[in-house]
Amino acid sequence: SAVISQKPSRDICQRGTSLTIQCQVDSQVTMMFWYRQQPGQSLTLIATANQGSEATYESGFVIDKFPISRPNLTFSTLTVSNMSPEDSSIYLCSVTDNSNQPQHFGDGTRLSIL
Amino acid sequence: GQNIDQPTEMTATEGAIVQINCTYQTSGFNGLFWYQQHAGEAPTFLSYNVLDGLEEKGRFSSFLSRSKGYSYLLLKELQMKDSASYLCGTTSGTYKYIFGTGTRLKVLA
Numbered sequence: 001s002a003v004i005s006q007k008p009s010r011d012i013c014q015r016g017t018s019l020t021i022q023c024q025v026d027s028q029v030t031m032m033f034w035y036r037q038q039p040g041q042s043l044t045l046i047a048t049a050n051q052g053s054e055a056t057y058e059s060g061f062v063i064d065k066f067p068i069s070r071p072n073l074t075f076s077t078l079t080v081s082n083m084s085p086e087d088s089s090i091y092l093c094s095v096t097d098n099s100n101q102p103q104h105f106g107d108g109t110r111l112s113i114l
Numbered sequence: 115g116q117n118i119d120q121p122t123e124m125t126a127t128e129g130a131i132v133q134i135n136c137t138y139q140t141s142g143f144n145g146l147f148w149y150q151q152h153a154g155e156a157p158t159f160l161s162y163n164v165l166d167g168l169e170e171k172g173r174f175s176s177f178l179s180r181s182k183g184y185s186y187l188l189l190k191e192l193q194m195k196d197s198a199s200y201l202c203g204t205t206s207g208t209y210k211y212i213f214g215t216g217t218r219l220k221v222l223a
Binding site for chain 1: 144
């Protein structure tokens with residue numbers, strides 16, 4: 001399976017600032033996703049990162065708050081903008097080549113906002 | 115609507131067998147996944163069922179009944195390291211993945 005490198009692994013940020021999370025895959029993949037997982041909760045899909053076009057956002061998530069880039073088939077970034085304490089969570093990227101295959105997850109970014 | 119239900123918590127004894135159930139209601143179905151997630155770590159893939167029946171992989175087995183919207187994950191010969199959350203998730207043919215809230219399994223000595 002693909003090896004996924006997610007950076008940073010954790011960060012503590014000030015309210016009102018923005019943080020960009022990177023997801024690098026060691027092979028080309030068709031689909032890349034960004035999830036949020038709050039403590040004790042399951043995975044919530046933020047958006048699907050589409051190569052060469054705008055990301056597809058799920059209900060409750062907007063581009064202004066979570067801008068996403070995917071310049072090629074091996075890399076994507078998620079920015080958490082104008083952060084507030086409610087954004088404290090684990091953010092995970094995942095990849096798959098088609099919907100008949102499992103997703104594989106990066107190690108996650110543990111984000112705390114003061 | 116789309117919904118996945120699984121128990122919140124389960125407790126079992128080392129060496130025992132435990133079955134974690136999952137029921138789902140989704141629009142479009144292209145398979146059911148089980149993931150294991152240890153505290154503070156990313157989910158890791160365990161199994162994938164797209165056809166009815168039992169898939170066995172070592173100590174872990176997963177069962178699917180599409181007509182009943184039901185799956186279970188069976189863990190045999192439980193070990194302490196099996197203490198984790200187990201996530202059930204489904205996918206439609208349009209890359210729509212939905213996950214349940216996860217079942218926290220505690221294995222006791």
